[in-house]
Amino acid sequence: MSNQSLSTFSPEDEKLACFPYGVGQGAEGVCLLLQIGPHRILLDCGLEDISPLVAPANQPIDLVLCSHAHTDHAQGLLSLHQAFPHLPIYASEVTTQLLPLNWSSLAPDKGFERDKGFKPLASFCHALPWRTPIEVRPGLTVQLFPAGHLPGAAAFLLTYTAPHRTYRLFYTGDFFLSNSRLVEGLSVEALRGTQPDVLILEGSYGTARHPHRRQQENQLVEKIEQGLAINRSVLLPVPTLGLGQEIxxxxxxxxxxxxxxxxxxxxxSVADGCDAYLELLPYFPSSVQNFARHQPLFWDERIRPRLRRLDDEHRRNIGQFPCILLTDETADLGVYCHPDSGDWLVLRPERLRYPIETREVDVSTETYLLTEHSDCLGTTQLIHNLRPQHVIFFHGSPTYLTDLTSLEELQNRYHLHCPAPGTLVELPIGETFIQPAPPTETNYEGELTELGTVVTITLPEAIAADPRWQDFADTGLVAARWQGEDLVLRGLSQRELLNQNSNFKMPANISCCANCRYQRGQRCWNSASPLYAFKVTPEGYCPVFEPIVSPPEK
Structure with a gap:
């Protein structure tokens, strides 16, 4: 790998190479430039600033493939289309319909309004059929496979027939092998026999392993149930598409x-995403279509639980009675959570697709896990089934991706790449496998000592050099649990400790802050109290205490 532009390759070179402009780390989106023979294909365009793509020194791009409609994969497409109106952009049919939600501020009429001389937002991206090889350039075919993760999300099989051999490359975009409520997972069986030389796939979760999807759903439902049981409204900030509709x-x-x-x-915009889903019902799994025949998928006031769009009339009273509210992940939560709106529980996903700047509110906040990407088992399963020569990982923190390239089961079989933006990856294809150099060692040897009733685990100082250490050691406290024969250690964050304190159950017959109707978010909101607006402990007390639930009359 070398730091150079992909433009250094001549069109006559029968080579495979990948030049990442963005790999989905931190705030950047995904944007990968692929050269396969004489063809230059852009895989997704999640860049907010596309100036690197339009630099005069760069050779022109032949076509663009958009894997799905999430912002971190698609937000630069409109600017790219405006810069190059004749550049072909391809995606699945469903993705072409969902893409306009990325630019709703420019198209009030759901993406179909002409503005600034470009085509209607829904039509500048051309739809390709599922599982059918389509020749998009001389000797180059593209075949789409449903990738799970989001309605319309596609994985691409690119096949280039050169004079001396045929080259195949498989790009997953964001993928999920498991079925979710609204999307069927990527089928490994459908990919058997594709035999790609190169596999470009996301590694969002690194080597983490997650519980079964249904178990995750039940845990989320339990958290919501617990909030409602103590007369709290539950607020879930979510992206425009995907997670909110799943919930x-x-x-x-x-x-x-x-x-x-x-x-x-x-x-x-979550409500706009629901409207867009309703227009696409014929494309959803049969189980979802059957559900919609008996009751509306969204916007149903007849069948409980009632599901409605929040309007101005109800906005003023939201939270006075326990309810569930889904809103944008970037929304100011203070609009909903304030002293006059009742008690709230905010539930945030454990790992967002990309960092979101939000204005936090002083209310009880917890996290939940509802995965949209495959974990380590799903990632390695896909790799071993496709058996490529080269594997390129993207979309995840550098440390998580390094964890994947450190797996011995992958090192011994494949050329592994984890490129940073602006780093060219050359992909020579040969008949024999050459053992790649192992990545930097990430294992740490320590000592375990038992002293009476205390067990001490000592690790070397080098472990603190990892950027993840700061979060792990935030409070100096850890939680341990068995995972098979392995003992897993997890750092406890300050937020988790605060939530544990706030969830401390005081007996209901004690007059204290934990049982006071004015205690919300660990603060007192009774203007007559000397503790007003201050943080209070569960066992605190003041003369104007009022119980949450009035005692029954005798």
């Missing part, structure tokens, strides 16, 4: 909420 479908169909007398409100 709504979960609440509409889960046995613990079926027939439940509770209101579910949807606000912001």
């Amino acid at each position: 709504l479908m979960l609440l509409r169909s889960h046995h613990q909420f079926t027939g439940r007398n509770v209101d579910i409100w949807v606000d912001g």
Whole structure:
């Protein structure tokens, strides 16, 4: 690998190479430039600033493939189209319909308004059919496979027939092998026999392993149930597309909420995403279509739990009665969570697709896991089934991707690459496998000592050089659990410790802050109290205490 532009290759070179402009780390989106023979293909365009793509020194791009409609993969497409109006952009049919939500501020009429001389937002991207090889350039075919993760998300098989051999490359975009509520997972069986030379795939979760999807759903439902049980409204900030609609479908169909007398409100662009889904019902799995034949997928006031778009009339009273609210992940939560709106529980996903700047509010906040990407088992399963010569990892923190390239089961079989933006990856294809150089060692040897009732684990100082150490050692406290024969250590964050304190259960018959109707978010909101606006402990007390629930009259 070398730091050079992909433009250094001549069109006559029968080589494979990949030049990443963005690999989905931190705030950057995904944007990979691929050269396969004489063809130059852009895989996704999640760059907010596309100036590197339009630099005069660069050779022109032949076509663009968009894997799905999430912002970190698609936000630069409109600017790219404006810069190069004749550049072909391809995606699945569903993705072409969802893409306009990325530029809703430019197209008030759901993406179909002409502006600034470009085509209607829904038509500058051309739809390709599933599983059918389409020749998009001389000797170059593209075949789309459903990738899971999001409605319309596609993985691409590129096949280039050169004079001396045929080259194949498989690009996953964001993929998920498991079925979710609204999307069927990527089928490994459908990919058998494709035999790609190069596999470019995401590694968002690194080597982490997650519980089964249904178990994750049940845990989320339990968190929501616990909040409602203590008269809290539950607020879930989510992206425009994907996670929010999955949660709504979960609440509409889960046995613990079926027939439940509770209101579910949807606000912001998440509601626009629901509207877009309703226009695409024929493309959804048969189970979803069958559900929609008996009751609306969204916007249903007749069947409990009621699901409605938040309007101005109800916005003023939101939270006065326990409810569930989904809103934009970038929304100012203070609009909903304030002293006059009742008690709130904010639930955030454990890992966001990319960092989100939000204005936090002083209310109880917890996290949940509802995965949208494959974990380590799914990632390695896909690699071993496709058996490429080269594997390029993208979309994840550098440390997580390094964990993947450190797996011995992968090192011994494949050429592994984990490039940074601006680093050219050359992909020579040969008949024999050459053992790649192993990545930097990431294992740490320590000592374990038992002293009476205390067990001490000592690790070398070098472990603190890893950028993850600061978060792990934030409070100096850890939680340990068994995972098979392995002992897993996890650092406890300050937020988790605060939540543990706030969840401390005081007996209901004690007059204290934990049982006071004015205690919300660990603060007192009774203006008559000397503790007003101050943080309070659960066992605190003041003369104007009022119980959460009035005692029954005798």
